[in-house]
Amino acid sequence: MSVATTANYLNAEKGIKSWLFTLDHKRIGLMYLFAVMTSFFLGGVFALLIRLELLHPGQDFFTADTYNQLFTLHGAVMIFLFIIPAIPAALGNFVLPLMLGAKDVAFPRLNLASFYIYVVGALFALYSIVAGAVDTGWTFYTPYSTTTSTSVISMTMGAFILGFSSIFTGVNFIATIHKMRAPGMTWFKMPLMVWALYATSIIQVLATPVLGITLLLLVIERTVGIGIFDPAMGGDPVLFQHFFWFYSHPAVYIMVLPGMGIISELVATFSKKKIFGYKLIAYSSLGIALISFLVWGHHMFTSGQSEFSSMVFSFLTFFVGIPSGIKMFNWLATMYKGRITFEAPMLYTIAFMFLFAIGGFTGIMLGAISIDIHMHDTYFVVAHFHYTMMGGTVIAFLGGLHYWWPKIWGRMYNEKLAKVAWAFIFVGFNVTFFTQFFLGSQGMPRRYYNYLDQYQPLHMYSTYGSWMLGVGFLIMAYYLIYSIYKGPKAPNNPWGALSMEWQTTSPPIQHNFEDQPVLEHEPYDYDTRMVVNDELIKKEDVKEKEDINV
Amino acid sequence: MEQAEKHPSYLQHHFADMAQQTDAAKLGMWVFLVTEVLLFGGLFGFYTFFRAWYPEMFMEAHKYLDVTMGTTNTFVLITSSLTMALAIRAMQLGKKKQTIAYLAGTLFFAAVFLVIKYFEYSHKFHMGMLPGKFYTFEGIQAANPHIFFSVYFTMTGLHGIHVIIGMIIITWVMIRTMRDEFSPEYYNPIELTGLYWHLVDLIWIFLFPLLYLIG
Amino acid sequence: MEQHNTATPHVLPLSLYFTVAGTLFVLTGITVAVSFVHFGEFNIIVAMLIATIKASLVALYFMHLKYDNKLFMAVFLSSLIFLGLFLTLTMTDTMHRGDIDPIKEHPIKKEAIIYDK
Numbered sequence: 001m002s003v004a005t006t007a008n009y010l011n012a013e014k015g016i017k018s019w020l021f022t023l024d025h026k027r028i029g030l031m032y033l034f035a036v037m038t039s040f041f042l043g044g045v046f047a048l049l050i051r052l053e054l055l056h057p058g059q060d061f062f063t064a065d066t067y068n069q070l071f072t073l074h075g076a077v078m079i080f081l082f083i084i085p086a087i088p089a090a091l092g093n094f095v096l097p098l099m100l101g102a103k104d105v106a107f108p109r110l111n112l113a114s115f116y117i118y119v120v121g122a123l124f125a126l127y128s129i130v131a132g133a134v135d136t137g138w139t140f141y142t143p144y145s146t147t148t149s150t151s152v153i154s155m156t157m158g159a160f161i162l163g164f165s166s167i168f169t170g171v172n173f174i175a176t177i178h179k180m181r182a183p184g185m186t187w188f189k190m191p192l193m194v195w196a197l198y199a200t201s202i203i204q205v206l207a208t209p210v211l212g213i214t215l216l217l218l219v220i221e222r223t224v225g226i227g228i229f230d231p232a233m234g235g236d237p238v239l240f241q242h243f244f245w246f247y248s249h250p251a252v253y254i255m256v257l258p259g260m261g262i263i264s265e266l267v268a269t270f271s272k273k274k275i276f277g278y279k280l281i282a283y284s285s286l287g288i289a290l291i292s293f294l295v296w297g298h299h300m301f302t303s304g305q306s307e308f309s310s311m312v313f314s315f316l317t318f319f320v321g322i323p324s325g326i327k328m329f330n331w332l333a334t335m336y337k338g339r340i341t342f343e344a345p346m347l348y349t350i351a352f353m354f355l356f357a358i359g360g361f362t363g364i365m366l367g368a369i370s371i372d373i374h375m376h377d378t379y380f381v382v383a384h385f386h387y388t389m390m391g392g393t394v395i396a397f398l399g400g401l402h403y404w405w406p407k408i409w410g411r412m413y414n415e416k417l418a419k420v421a422w423a424f425i426f427v428g429f430n431v432t433f434f435t436q437f438f439l440g441s442q443g444m445p446r447r448y449y450n451y452l453d454q455y456q457p458l459h460m461y462s463t464y465g466s467w468m469l470g471v472g473f474l475i476m477a478y479y480l481i482y483s484i485y486k487g488p489k490a491p492n493n494p495w496g497a498l499s500m501e502w503q504t505t506s507p508p509i510q511h512n513f514e515d516q517p518v519l520e521h522e523p524y525d526y527d528t529r530m531v532v533n534d535e536l537i538k539k540e541d542v543k544e545k546e547d548i549n550v
Numbered sequence: 551m552e553q554a555e556k557h558p559s560y561l562q563h564h565f566a567d568m569a570q571q572t573d574a575a576k577l578g579m580w581v582f583l584v585t586e587v588l589l590f591g592g593l594f595g596f597y598t599f600f601r602a603w604y605p606e607m608f609m610e611a612h613k614y615l616d617v618t619m620g621t622t623n624t625f626v627l628i629t630s631s632l633t634m635a636l637a638i639r640a641m642q643l644g645k646k647k648q649t650i651a652y653l654a655g656t657l658f659f660a661a662v663f664l665v666i667k668y669f670e671y672s673h674k675f676h677m678g679m680l681p682g683k684f685y686t687f688e689g690i691q692a693a694n695p696h697i698f699f700s701v702y703f704t705m706t707g708l709h710g711i712h713v714i715i716g717m718i719i720i721t722w723v724m725i726r727t728m729r730d731e732f733s734p735e736y737y738n739p740i741e742l743t744g745l746y747w748h749l750v751d752l753i754w755i756f757l758f759p760l761l762y763l764i765g
Numbered sequence: 766m767e768q769h770n771t772a773t774p775h776v777l778p779l780s781l782y783f784t785v786a787g788t789l790f791v792l793t794g795i796t797v798a799v800s801f802v803h804f805g806e807f808n809i810i811v812a813m814l815i816a817t818i819k820a821s822l823v824a825l826y827f828m829h830l831k832y833d834n835k836l837f838m839a840v841f842l843s844s845l846i847f848l849g850l851f852l853t854l855t856m857t858d859t860m861h862r863g864d865i866d867p868i869k870e871h872p873i874k875k876e877a878i879i880y881d882k
């Protein structure tokens with residue numbers, strides 16, 4: 001019975017080499033998880049330092065230059081090292097083959113390669129810190145990025161390399177989803193998380209190469225001066241922004257789509273109800289992926305792009321609201337009259353729906369040219385994208401992390417502490433970032449280390465909020481790490497979920513399943529099935545027994 | 551017997567059968583080719599936007615590219631594509647020696663392509679038709695001619711890098727062919743190499759008229 | 766598993782490969798020849814048309830798209846569609862600067878500093 005005695009992927013092979021050279025998607029996923037969590041910690045430290053400087057007006061801890069480097073590092077680490085790989089490469093890697101009933105991803109070696117490419121890219125990015133940290137902001141806008149003396153090249157080469165890691169994950173997932181599904185699992189019987197990862201992979205594959213060539217051109221521009229982005233040489237700096245956002249807007253959906261996938265799983269599992277509008281949610285993932293390629297110009301309303309272009313992009317931007325709205329309403333409809341239980345993953349789900357709604361609505365506001373002209377480069381934008389990225393993706397990531405934690409380690413975390421940490425994070429997040437909506441609409445510009453006295457109270461609250469967030473994350477780190485060693489043994493299916501990853505042991509055996517699983521019911525058949533003590537039973541079979549009444 | 555047939559050494563453990571493995575590998579390769587197209591896509595954008603801004607300059611500057619060499623290279627690359635396709639066909643029929651010969655032929659034409667490219671490049675270098683700020687040539691009247699050469703060098707340069715990478719991969723599958731690793735049942739790596747090589751050809755098919763044959 | 770079995774090779778006749786290569790040679794000749802005749806705007810259209818035909822031949826026959834899983838074709842075409850989107854939407858900007866609000870300064874310095882030296 002005890003975890004140590006049963007053979008599973010964690011104890012089947014021992015020694016550091018068995019990890020470093022593993023081709024097992026579960027172990028690669030865990031190595032990714034370790035890497036992205038380290039990055040998250042690093043990015044978090046930078047964030048706390050930024051907020052510390054902003055506690056009071058005037059120069060307190062850092063010079064203006066250091067401050068510029070801090071927010072650039074915070075942004076670049078959070079984006080390229082943490083949030084892009086966080087859900088697909090770490091959690092997705094772990095759960096995708098399990099959800100499909102497969103032994104592994106289609107290309108295990110490519111999967112490992114992707115991880116090491118990530119590590120190399122990360123080293124480049126981190127090297128830039130010691131080599132005169134970049135101060136361009138994570139967007140590397142020209143002409144500043146071609147003229148500043150900081151280590152732009154090492155950071156952009158890092159991002160370039162990280163792009164390949166992301167592309168390889170995407171290629172792998174697409175082939176896996178097409179070719180590795182268990183017998184009986186047709187496209188519309190896949191868990192919605194898989195649909196979300198599929199849509200994400202499509203974006204990774206179509207958008208990331210353009211970032212690659214953009215950063216390459218930036219490096220060449222910096223070294224050889226080819227003139228493409230330099231107006232003095234007949235080039236055009238606004239072109240850089242087009243190239244950059246052709247990747248980076250779709251990239252925000254690389255971040256949030258898998259988060260939405262997680263939420264679709266959690267909503268159904270913790271409401272014990274068949275997901276409402278399965279096909280709509282699946283298609284809306286693809287719809288978001290498509291539309292995400294058509295709206296990038298909304299980042300450039302003030303850049304000097306043509307008015308015509310701004311109108312086209314503004315118009316198209318509003319369409320993103322449709323598939324996102326579809327998802328939101330379907331989740332709400334799923335919860336309606338469900339038997340909702342409030343374990344930590346469900347708390348994160350609810351937090352997601354609340355916070356992402358705010359992030360999404362403010363995004364639509366910013367898509368309107370007349371508003372964006374005023375709000376651009378103010379804290380309103382900072383608040384908006386933290387509500388989507390942190391309130392959306394990070395919160396969903398945490399939900400998924402708690403949800404699959406027992407599957408990953410075979411141990412349960414402390415539910416009480418999890419709720420406490422959740423409360424700290426939820427409240428801390430809102431205190432930190434809701435204040436920034438006010439700051440922004442009052443005119444506080446983004447990327448400044450100093451400000452007028454009138455902004456002091458709000459900035460102060462925001463910084464206090466960031467401390468609450470920090471405390472929340474510390475508590476979480478404590479109980480999660482503790483649970484790996486001392487947590488009570490987790491059942492195979494602690495949440496009573498119906499998708500395939502719960503049909504194997506916790507933690508899974510090396511090849512995931514004893515025999516090739518065959519799909520016998522759909523992932524959300526909660527109307528007809530339930531799980532009692534890891535045992536899947538049909539509800540009609542137990543109708544006679546009492547207190548089964550739903 | 552049944553068992554041995556079901557699990558040949560080249561069938562990876564996580565696949566049920568060869569069909570699944572081959573199809574997955576090909577799909578993966580095609581998806582990867584998509585990323586290649588979009589990687590070059592950025593440069594096609596570079597070309598398109600600037601050509602639209604400076605039509606006369608492009609018209610004038612392109613005359614300094616050597617159409618004869620460009621055309622020769624087009625023929626060379628198409629021939630290499632043909633030999634690549636034939637190499638795969640030979641392995642489908644189990645003709646190992648032919649496969650090796652065709653792969654060697656492909657390598658040869660790839661090398662010829664690079665040699666011709668080298669002569670083109672060194673001529674441009676010599677004339678001072680370098681990209682961007684190193685541009686010193688004075689023969690072109692229209693404004694910003696260095697941009698044309700920036701486009702030319704980045705596009706053909708990235709393409710050239712792909713040719714070199716292709717040659718490395720072709721050498722690698724050639725060695726594996728010599729080592730008897732392939733058969734009509736299993737030649738997937740050659741096939742994927744072929745896909746990659748044809749894409750390199752495809753891109754050149756567009757680069758050639760865009761750069762050398764402007765009006 | 767799904768779709769047809771691609772493990773058994775689909776061998777095409779030799780003549781087909783040579784016909785395709787021959788056509789590619791001829792088309793290359795044509796496109797070079799045409800480029801010496803001046804049609805103005807039309808030149809680029811002809812050149813791109815021929816290049817597209819050549820590319821299709823390579824993709825359909827050398828790359829076996831015609832015979833393989835149709836999914837591969839869809840995948841490949843998607844790359845062209847998205848490339849098209851990138852170019853078109855960017856050109857809503859680059860081709861329309863100053864349309865509504867005339868630009869007073871010329872946006873790009875025609876005579877680059879490179880010549881000032």
Ligand code: HEM
Binds near residue numbers: 044
């Ligand atoms: C502990 C929570 C966090 C805090 C307190 C925080 C705080 C900040 C602050 C103060 C800025 C600078 C705003 C400015 O002056 O322009 C910033 C920028 C940014 N943050 Fe965060 N952040 C947090 C988490 C995250 C997360 C989780 C992400 C994404 C995954 C993220 C992504 C970004 C990005 C992309 C920027 C823009 C950087 C730039 O301007 O180049 N942040 N953050």
Ligand SMILES: [Cu+2]
Binds near residue numbers: 248249252296299
């Ligand atoms: Cu955007």
